[in-house]
Every structure is written in structure tokens, then in C-alpha cells.
Amino acid sequence: MARHLITSAIPYINGIKHLGNLIGSQLPADLYARYLRARGHEVLFLCATDEHGTPAELAAAKAGKPVADYCAEMHDVQAEIAKGFGLSFDHFGRSSSPQNHALTQAFAGRLNEVGLIREVTEEQVYSVTDGRFLPDRYIEGTCPNCGFDSARGDQCDNCTKQLDPTDLIEPHSTISGATDLEVRETKHLYLRQSDLRGKLQDWINTKTDWPILTTSIANKWLNDGDGLQDRGITRDLDWGVPVKDGTADWPGMEGKVFYVWFDAPIEYIACAQEWEDAGKGTNWQSWWRTDQGADDVTYTQFMGKDNVPFHTLSFPATIMGADQNWKLVDYIKSFNYLNYDGGQFSTSRGRGVFQDQALDILPADVWRWWLLSHAPESSDAEFTWEAFQTDVNKDLADVLGNFVSRITKFCRSKFSEAVPDGTYGPAEEALIADLTDKVAAYQAHMDAIEVRKAAASLRAIWVAGNEYLQAEAPWSTIKEDEAKAAGQVRLGLNLIQLYGVLSAPFIPTMARTMLDAMGTDEVWPDDVGAALNLLKPGHAFTVPENLFSKITDDQREDWAARFAGTRS
RNA sequence: GGCGCGGUAGCUCAGUUGGUUAGAGCGAACGACUCAUAAUCGUUAGGUCGGGAGUUCAAAUCUCCCCCACGCCA
Numbered sequence: 346m347a348r349h350l351i352t353s354a355i356p357y358i359n360g361i362k363h364l365g366n367l368i369g370s371q372l373p374a375d376l377y378a379r380y381l382r383a384r385g386h387e388v389l390f391l392c393a394t395d396e397h398g399t400p401a402e403l404a405a406a407k408a409g410k411p412v413a414d415y416c417a418e419m420h421d422v423q424a425e426i427a428k429g430f431g432l433s434f435d436h437f438g439r440s441s442s443p444q445n446h447a448l449t450q451a452f453a454g455r456l457n458e459v460g461l462i463r464e465v466t467e468e469q470v471y472s473v474t475d476g477r478f479l480p481d482r483y484i485e486g487t488c489p490n491c492g493f494d495s496a497r498g499d500q501c502d503n504c505t506k507q508l509d510p511t512d513l514i515e516p517h518s519t520i521s522g523a524t525d526l527e528v529r530e531t532k533h534l535y536l537r538q539s540d541l542r543g544k545l546q547d548w549i550n551t552k553t554d555w556p557i558l559t560t561s562i563a564n565k566w567l568n569d570g571d572g573l574q575d576r577g578i579t580r581d582l583d584w585g586v587p588v589k590d591g592t593a594d595w596p597g598m599e600g601k602v603f604y605v606w607f608d609a610p611i612e613y614i615a616c617a618q619e620w621e622d623a624g625k626g627t628n629w630q631s632w633w634r635t636d637q638g639a640d641d642v643t644y645t646q647f648m649g650k651d652n653v654p655f656h657t658l659s660f661p662a663t664i665m666g667a668d669q670n671w672k673l674v675d676y677i678k679s680f681n682y683l684n685y686d687g688g689q690f691s692t693s694r695g696r697g698v699f700q701d702q703a704l705d706i707l708p709a710d711v712w713r714w715w716l717l718s719h720a721p722e723s724s725d726a727e728f729t730w731e732a733f734q735t736d737v738n739k740d741l742a743d744v745l746g747n748f749v750s751r752i753t754k755f756c757r758s759k760f761s762e763a764v765p766d767g768t769y770g771p772a773e774e775a776l777i778a779d780l781t782d783k784v785a786a787y788q789a790h791m792d793a794i795e796v797r798k799a800a801a802s803l804r805a806i807w808v809a810g811n812e813y814l815q816a817e818a819p820w821s822t823i824k825e826d827e828a829k830a831a832g833q834v835r836l837g838l839n840l841i842q843l844y845g846v847l848s849a850p851f852i853p854t855m856a857r858t859m860l861d862a863m864g865t866d867e868v869w870p871d872d873v874g875a876a877l878n879l880l881k882p883g884h885a886f887t888v889p890e891n892l893f894s895k896i897t898d899d900q901r902e903d904w905a906a907r908f909a910g911t912r913s
Numbered sequence: 914g915g916c917g918c919g920g921u922a923g924c925u926c927a928g929u930u931g932g933u934u935a936g937a938g939c940g941a942a943c944g945a946c947u948c949a950u951a952a953u954c955g956u957u958a959g960g961u962c963g964g965g966a967g968u969u970c971a972a973a974u975c976u977c978c979c980c981c982a983c984g985c986c987a
Contacts, residue, residue, distance in 0.1 A: 561917065561918080562917075562985090565916065565917070565985090565986095650917095650918090650984085650985090651984095651985085681918075681919095681983095681984090682983090682984080684983090689983095719925075719926090723918085723919080723926085723927095724918060724919050724920095724926095724983085725918085725919085725983065725984080726925085726926095727925075729924095729925095731924090732924075732925070732939085735924095735939065735940080736925085736938090736939075738950095739938090739939070740938095742950060742952080743950075743952055743953075744952090744953085746950065746952090747949055747950055747952045747953070748949085748952095748953085749949095750948090750949050750950060750952085751948050751949030751950090751952075751953080752948080752949080753949095754948070754949060755948040755949075756948095758948080759948085797926080797927090798927080801926095801927085801937075801938075804938080805937095805938095808953095808954095811952095811953055811954070812953090812954065812955095814948080814949095814953075814954090815945090815946070815953060815954040815955085816954075818946075818947095818948085819948070820946090820947070820948045820949095821946090821947095821948095823948095891950055892950090893950085894950075895950070
């Protein structure tokens with residue numbers, strides 16, 4: 346038994362996420378967490394909402410609510426959706442928690458103490474009407490190069506020329522439309538990441554087993570141009586973690602907050618503290634401090650590719666720089682994007698299926714199975730309604746669901762709703778040997794977090810059951826040798842139990858239904874032969890409702906039309 | 914413009930350090946079966962592995978050039 350710390354990238358607070366966000370981190374993380382727990386390991390699986398920054402403030406303003414209230418509400422909404430998808434977080438925290446405030450400030454104080462913080466005075470555009478400094482992308486005006494009237498402060502989308510906000514003609518705030526903009530001086534803190542470049546490079550170089558996607562992105566940032574740059578870790582905003590030097594005030598930094606990308610990863614740690622404070626566990630330090638028991642912890646992070654630079658460099662820079670025995674990540678599993686019907690999912694245009702809508706139309710397990718079996722591991726993946734329909738109908742209804750139906754109903758009609766008494770012969774021994782290999786392959790893929798391959802091997806295990814039934818044909822056997830047929834049915838019923846256990850990480854609800862119908866608990870089949878003898882003759886079971894009803898053509902067409910356009 | 918991941922059967926994808934007739938699932942055709950959600954099982958067809966050149970006894974797999982798609986950055 347080992348100890349595994351697992352974190353999923355924390356979703357941003359401003360609204361409900363689409364399916365791409367789900368398969369990009371939370372869902373595979375949950376798969377892995379469930380698998381490791383099933384294998385008997387000790388797991389701490391954490392996630393949270395990422396709540397600070399300008400987009401949260403703007404979303405709250407749009408909703409006409411104080412930002413703190415807005416975030417609290419949206420946190421609950423996201424927590425409910427996560428529950429709906431069966432995400433088995435040990436705690437779903439908030440980056441705005443008091444624990445994260447204190448820890449973020451403590452990290453900053455420590456980094457300052459060891460000389461890794463420098464102060465920089467820079468000029469930024471201030472909007473008098475908005476009462477705030479404006480990030481470049483929130484300023485628009487006419488491009489001095491091409492005359493395009495909606496050029497942003499960082500770049501003109503029309504002629505692609507890179508701009509400074511001060512280059513714009515008739516600049517205005519995109520938040521309020523205000524034109525009374527002025528340039529003001531403001532002071533910010535920078536983390537001297539460049540000082541840590543060598544240490545980070547050495548560390549990344551040891552990670553030869555990481556996905557190429559992960560290390561290539563890290564190396565690019567370490568080596569492109571002048572190499573890793575120092576990074577501003579503060580902002581002129583109201584909503585965030587107030588800048589402090591540990592617990593002391595930071596002269597000249599009054600009224601400023603830490604940049605969201607500084608405090609968000611620290612929430613991974615603070616979340617463990619929240620977990621303990623919520624009474625869900627004890628000794629959170631034993632998961633995060635190598636001097637307090639975390640030496641034997643394996644830490645795995647899941648995220649989309651856009652998050653990789655922050656997890657391979659910025660956050661490790663914080664951890665290494667602090668030099669206080671904080672746990673570094675052991676393995677980063679990163680994902681590409683899921684596209685929707687030939688294009689991108691678009692939150693702004695409401696294109697694609699959002700998580701709440703997905704749960705409205707179909708059970709979570711259906712989404713879990715399709716998304717996981719098509720996880721964008723090696724490249725971007727493609728969601729189409731046609732593929733989704735044929736895949737889930739085939740896999741979940743025809744291969745798995747129908748297997749459960751045919752064997753339970755056959756037993757009920759020819760024997761009873763109890764496991765019949767019959768022995769296993771050569772055919773059954775051959776199946777056990779075959780399944781022993783297939784289960785080993787499944788475990789190997791799960792251990793390696795090869796999500797698609799694990800799904801394929803699980804499916805092969807389901808198919809093996811149908812192959813067996815087809816070859817042995819108990820419906821024919823029973824006509825001349827009832828005892829032999831009884832053995833075949835007993836094996837078939839035991840297979841349902843086996844499938845329930847093995848499938849649980851992917852489709853926990855259906856798996857639960859299968860195990861409940863068989864009246865058994867979840868016991869991992871370390872010995873497949875023993876596992877297929879778990880249900881003894883006489884053991885009562887019930888015939889479950891169909892595990893999954895197929896998606897009809899009408900439903901598919903309806904949904905395809907409904908989610909193509911704008912979300913109301 | 915720079916960089917990154919890709920470009921393998923109709924579709925979605927596998928292909929370890931280069932090595933016998935390039936694989937899987939879906940879809941298709943045909944056949945078997947009839948217990949079951951008209952489900953299942955089997956067989957077959959199908960690819961000059963984006964294009965070109967090179968290295969090698971041997972390349973989807975290495976090198977160079979080009980084309981295409983997507984993404985990131987400036």
C-alpha cells in the first residue's frame with residue numbers, strides 16, 4: 346500500500362465549464378484516484394475553484410453581485426456539478442480560503458527572506474472612471490498601423506501588430522467604455538525565476554518518464570529567447586490575497602493583491618489544510634512536507650496543456666525557492682484539447698456541451714466513458730454526436746449492458762434468481778487464463794495513466810464475456826447437460842461481479858448497479874480465478890434494469906441542433 | 914514570422930531502442946447463433962504509413978527540404 350497525492354487543475358470560478366475542461370484534468374484525475382483506492386492505496390485527491398483575478402470581478406459585476414458572494418455561489422454550483430459527474434474529491438476547496446490567504450502570504454514572505462523577490466516600478470494604464478488599473482487586453486482603441494477600430498492594448502487583431510496601450514488612438518476601457526485613461530506609475534513584486542533556471546532545468550531533465558507534451562513545453566519556456574523570465578506576482582486589484590510579507594505589512598504594496606497565478610497553485614497545499622480543518626482528515630502536512638512524512642508520497646498532477654508552464658516552472662520555482670521541504674510534483678499528466686464538431690468549444694459563444702447540460706440529458710457514466718475512452722492524450726481529440734452515439738451505444742448498451750441482461754435473464758428463466766450449482770471445465774479455465782492476462786494489461790495501463798489504452802483493455806475484458814457465452818452457448822448446453830449449463834451460467838454471473846469492480850473507476854454508477862444486483866462488495870481481483878469463484882452456488886442476485894438505454898437518432902439530432910449555437 | 918503537437922485503412926486511433934506478409938475498435942459486406950437492450954460471435958474487404966530526397970542489408974520508425982491542420986508566442 347502506497348500513499349498517493351492527486352490534484353486536478355483547479356477550474357476558474359467565472360461560470361460553468363464545458364466538457365473539454367472536464368476531460369482535460371478532473372475526469373482523468375478522478376479515474377486514477379478511484380483506481381488507486383480500489384487497489385488499496387491511500388489516496389488524497391484534491392481540487393478547488395480558482396477564484397481571484399479580473400475575470401471574476403467582471404463576472405460578478407455583470408451578475409450584479411459582490412464578488413465574494415458571486416464566488417461563493419459559483420463554487421457551490423461547480424461543486425454540485427462535480428458531484429454529478431461522480432468526481433471523488435476528498436475535498437473541493439477554494440483559492441479564496443483563509444488557509445490559502447495565509448499560506449500565499451507566508452510563501453511570499455519566505456521568498457522575500459531568501460532574496461528571490463524584487464520590486465519593480467512600472468507604468469500602467471489607469472482608468473479613472475473604473476477606478477482601477479486596466480490589463481492591456483481590457484483596453485481598446487484604433488490601431489495606429491492599420492486604422493482598425495477595435496485593436497486591443499496588447500495587439501491589433503486585424504493587422505497582428507504588437508502594440509502598447511499607449512500606442513492606441515482614442516483608447517477606451519472595454520469594461521466601462523470610459524475614455525479618461527491615464528498612465529500612472531505602480532510598484533509590483535517580481536519573483537526571480539531566472540535565478541532558479543538551472544535548478545529547474547536540472548529537475549526537468551530528470552523527468553524522462555513524463556509525457557513529451559509536458560517536458561517540451563517546460564523546455565521551451567526555459568530556453569526560448571533569453572530563457573526563463575522573472576515574473577510579476579502582484580496586481581492592482583481589490584479581489585485577491587492582500588500582499589503581505591508573511592504576516593507583516595509590505596511597505597509600498599498597500600491595496601495590492603497577489604497575482605492569481607501565484608496563489609492558485611498554492612491552493613493545492615492550502616486545500617489539504619482545508620480538508621483537515623473541515624474534519625475530513627488529519628495531519629495534512631504528512632502529505633505536503635517531506636520533513637513531516639510526505640517522503641513516501643507520490644504526487645501526480647493532472648491538467649490541460651495550457652496549464653503546463655505554471656506547473657512545470659512557476660509553481661516549482663515557488664516550492665524550490667522557499668526551500669522548506671515542500672513536496673514537489675512527481676508526475677505531470679497533461680492533456681490536449683477536445684474539439685467540438687470540427688471546431689473549438691466556445692464558452693463565449695455557447696458552442697458545445699456544457700457540464701450542467703450534459704448531466705441534464707444523459708447519466709454521468711455515459712459522458713465519463715466516452716470522454717475517458719477518447720481522452721486527448723497524444724493530440725487534440727474530436728467530439729461529434731455521431732461518434733458519441735455509436736460509441737456509447739455499442740460499448741455500454743450492446744457489449745456491457747447486454748451482457749449483464751442476457752446472463753441474468755437466462756439464469757432467471759432457466760434456473761432461478763440465485764447462482765446455480767455447476768463446475769468449471771477446460772473452457773472456463775481457458776477464460777480465466779485469458780482474463781488474467783487481460784486484467785494484467787488493464788492494470789498496467791492504469792498504473793501508467795494511459796487512459797485510452799486502459800479503456801480499450803477494459804472493453805476487451807467485457808468482450809471476452811460475450812465471446813465465452815457465444816462459444817459455450819449455455820442455451821444449447823442446457824438441452825442435453827443441465828449441470829454443465831449451470832457451471833457456464835455461474836461463471837457468467839461471476840463475470841458481472843468482476844466487471845463491476847474493474848469498471849468502477851470509469852463508470853462508478855453502473856458498476857455500483859452491477860455489484861448491488863449481484864449482492865457483492867468491491868474486491869479487486871488480484872487473483873482472477875478466485876474472483877470468478879466469489880459468487881457461490883445458491884448466492885441470490887437480482888436482475889437489474891438495463892444499465893443504459895441507447896441514444897436514438899432523434900435524440901442525437903435534437904442535441905446536435907441544440908448545442909450548435911448560442912447558449913441562452 | 915518563430916516555436917510546439919500532429920498528418921497511418923471510410924471514421925477514431927495503436928505502432929517500444931529502424932527488422933519477417935503495417936495493427937485495434939467503429940463503420941461495410943458475408944456467415945453463425947437466438948439467451949439478451951434487433952443485442953452477440955466469426956470471417957472478409959480496405960492503407961504505395963502527407964510529398965520528395967538521403968542514410969542503411971533493412972524505415973511508418975533516423976537526417977534534410979517541402980506541403981497541410983491545429984495550437985502557443987512575439
